Amino acid sequence: MAIRSILSITLIWFGSFVLADPALWQREWPQTDFSKTSVSDWSEILSGGPPRDGIPALNDPDFIPAGKERDIGPREPVITVEIAGQLARAYPLRYLTWHEIVNDRIGAVPVAVTFCPLCNSGLSFDRRTAAGVLTFGVSGKLRNSDMVMFDRETESWWQQALGQGIVGEMTGVRLKSLPSWMESWQEFADRNPDGLVMAEPAYNRSYGRNPYRGYDSSPRPFLYNGEMPPHGIAPLARVVRVGTRAWPLQRLADLGDVHEAGVVIRWRAGQASALDTGQISKGRDVGSIRVRDGQGRDLPHDVMFAFAYHAFWPDGQWMLGAP
Structure with a gap:
């Protein structure tokens, strides 16, 4: 990442500690109930720089047949969602890097496909809750460097890595995680020749470019002051x-x-890192992961940075193998 970008992020980071105050946020979020929260230390929530909706989430995107896609490089990462009875769908990170949330519907299932570049966390959720179907946006806030989402129906805040409400009416509510996984575009297209891929959004963005160049080789995460793994x-x-x-x-x-531990994890080479070189298609090979149970059924999982896992699961179990 360029030195200028590092300095800009550092200035935002230090300034955010001063602004970590719900009384100030209430002006921007008049419908959010800040008296209901699972956050014990407000200084954990920082401004990521862009304001609310400064990173525009996508709603009901267009799709094209996989066989007609010509712009995505074979090693570029996509998030794959497969729901029984429906054509498989690929959500390219070349788009999610700039939008972070896609509100979609696959058959009868309203889904939110999410990607937080600062944590490399790509998760998909069922948008149905007891309060109805929610529509998610990007708040512009971060907690432990992870995206804080919000829903437009109650204006509650949600932790992306957890799929859980953390501020407002929906505090404590967990979204149902859907099995999805990151793989290369070539892998998706080979397995799903009749599948669908999200079409390029109608925004003026440098799709295919990585604005976080070199980030996953950095010695420390940005906008994070928690304990290291x-x-x-x-x-x-x-x-x-x-x-x-x-x-x-x-x-x-x-x-x-x-x-x-009752799961089968397969790693295969062929997927480019979306957070390495300036062009996503040229990123170094980090491989693709598929996680299934003993019966061969896909399981919800995440491929995230170690610091983020430790921040949200400090008592989690590290599977390091034999000493």
């Missing part, structure tokens, strides 16, 4: 989180297949 694991090393357990991606890459 244990066991000598680098804070921006990728881990595969399944429930409260985390497997270092490098261990999986070394082994290829792991059968542990």
Whole structure:
């Protein structure tokens, strides 16, 4: 990442501690009930720079057949969502990097496909709740460097990495996680020749460019002042989180297949990092992960940075293998 970008982010980071005050946020969020919250220390919530909706979430995007897509590089990462009875859908990170949330509907299931670049966290949720179907946007706030989403129906705040309400009426509510996974565009297209891929949004963005160049090689995460991960694991090393357990991606890459704790994790080469070089298609190979249970069913999981896993699951189990 360029030095100018680092300095800009650092200034925002220090200034955010002063502004971590619900009394000030209430002006921007008049419908949010700040008296209801699971956040014990408001200084954990920082401004990421852009204001509310400064990063525009996408609603009901267009799709094209996989066979007609010509712009996405074969190694570029996509988030795949497969729902029974529906054509598989691919959500390219070349778009999610700039929009972070896609509110979509696959058959009868309203879904939110999300990606937080600062945590490398890509998760998909069912948008149905007891309060109705929610529509999510990007708040512009971060907690432990992870995106804080908000819903437009109650204006509650949600932690993306947890899929859980943390401020407002929906505090404590958890969204249902849907099985989805990051893989290369080539992998998706080969397996789903009749599948669908999200079409390029009608925004003036440099789609395909990585604005976080070199980020996943940085020694420390930005906009984060929490504890670093244990066991000598680098804070921006990728881990595969399944429930409260985390497997270092490098261990999986070394082994290829792991059968542990009732899950089967497969690593295969061929997927570019979206947070490495200036062009996503040229990022170094970090491989693709597929997580299934013993019956071969896909399981919800996340491939996130180690610091973020430790921040949200400080008592989680690190799956490091034999000593």
